[in-house]
Amino acid sequence: MATEPRNQMEDDEISFKELILAVQGWLSYLLSRWKVILIIGILGGIVGLGYSVLKKPLYTASTTFVLEGNDVGKGGLGGLSGVAAMAGINLGGDVGGLFQGNNILELYKSRRMLEQTLLSKANPDKDELLIERYIAYNEIKDDWKDQPELLNLDFRRDPEILDSLTHRLRNGAISSFVNAIRSDVLLVEKIDKNLSIIKVDVTSPDEVFSKVFNETLVRKVNEFYVQTKTRKSTDNIVILEQKVDSVRAVMTGAIYSAARVSDATPNLNPTRQVQRIAPTQEAQFSAEANKAILSQLLQNLELTKMTFLQEQPLIQLVDTPVYPLKIERVGKIKGIVIGGFFFAFLAVFSVILSKYFQNIMAEDNYGK
Numbered sequence: 001m002a003t004e005p006r007n008q009m010e011d012d013e014i015s016f017k018e019l020i021l022a023v024q025g026w027l028s029y030l031l032s033r034w035k036v037i038l039i040i041g042i043l044g045g046i047v048g049l050g051y052s053v054l055k056k057p058l059y060t061a062s063t064t065f066v067l068e069g070n071d072v073g074k075g076g077l078g079g080l081s082g083v084a085a086m087a088g089i090n091l092g093g094d095v096g097g098l099f100q101g102n103n104i105l106e107l108y109k110s111r112r113m114l115e116q117t118l119l120s121k122a123n124p125d126k127d128e129l130l131i132e133r134y135i136a137y138n139e140i141k142d143d144w145k146d147q148p149e150l151l152n153l154d155f156r157r158d159p160e161i162l163d164s165l166t167h168r169l170r171n172g173a174i175s176s177f178v179n180a181i182r183s184d185v186l187l188v189e190k191i192d193k194n195l196s197i198i199k200v201d202v203t204s205p206d207e208v209f210s211k212v213f214n215e216t217l218v219r220k221v222n223e224f225y226v227q228t229k230t231r232k233s234t235d236n237i238v239i240l241e242q243k244v245d246s247v248r249a250v251m252t253g254a255i256y257s258a259a260r261v262s263d264a265t266p267n268l269n270p271t272r273q274v275q276r277i278a279p280t281q282e283a284q285f286s287a288e289a290n291k292a293i294l295s296q297l298l299q300n301l302e303l304t305k306m307t308f309l310q311e312q313p314l315i316q317l318v319d320t321p322v323y324p325l326k327i328e329r330v331g332k333i334k335g336i337v338i339g340g341f342f343f344a345f346l347a348v349f350s351v352i353l354s355k356y357f358q359n360i361m362a363e364d365n366y367g368k
Helices: 003-032 034-054 078-086 104-110 111-118 131-138 162-185 205-227 232-263 274-310 331-367
Strands: 056-067 187-188 195-203 315-319 326-328
Touching: 003 034, 003 331, 034 056, 034 326, 034 331, 056 205, 104 187, 104 195, 104 205, 111 131, 111 162, 111 205, 131 205, 162 187, 162 195, 195 205, 232 274
Parallel strands: none
Antiparallel strands: 056 195, 056 315, 056 326, 187 195
16 A cells, blocks of 8 residues: 555656656757747847838827716706796707717717818818828828729818719728728727716827827817707707797887877777777787796796806816827837847747657657
8 A cells, every 4th residue: 555655756756857858858959949049039130120110100199188067957947948838948958968978989989070070171271181191191092093083082072062973982981091090090088987087099100190180089079069068058049039039029019009009099089988998908918918928038048048158168178289299119129129039939939849740750650
């Protein structure tokens, strides 16, 4: 019985010794191939150096802003909904949900916002669009050499006047640009999931494009945000102002009507009072009724204007991009080190794999 543990210990010692010998054998083999590994590592360093020289630097423009969560539409005008309904106006409603959570992040990535930004001017003093600058620095026209219909696209023309084929090509080109920008150029994220601070990064090899595209996109989204958030209040103000003008005109007409009745019967026969009293009282009643309605409408109008003011501003910018932008480039030393180590690792792996297959083939030949 005592011999079994002893045999087990001897087997473990033999296995451990075999492992050490195997590792020593592989290390000796790798050392014997050090020239090959060194040469490949040097080639990797040269490749890394070339990459660092040829790789265009990337410029990142960043904007951070605070998104305000204003819910004035939920309860501020609830008590006036009945009165407003008399005029056919809905003072309630809340569009805040459109810009809550991650919806605002998706709005920045929407085709509508990105397309409008691409079709904006890159420089107010020059007749150049951002989409043209994007095509230039990506050298896209080189890929369109065999497609003259794409080379002849003019993104300044109104798409409504284009023929169906050109309109289709235009939309296809813009769609491909938008998808590329979403994946490679634009990054929109919350700095912290518990905060309402959102960061927008635009990264490209063109410093001007990065800055202007970032600023234009933020402005476009901001304008759309404000217009959507305040649309109901704006529409209500227009409707209320029209109602106020209409009721005021009717009230004024009733007042003048009563005066005209009195002027028309200066020496009225006392036995014919109905000719003056009935029209006068009718006009006065109409004037008093319209006066009451006008008072309520004016009150609703002022409250709606206050609500409109409370809904702005909706986005408060914190930081905006300024020149010089943050630049990302691969340094020459970094390129040499990374390239050298990577190619050396591939060389070691290839040498080990080659030796492993040689051993397998040798065992097969020996077995035969």
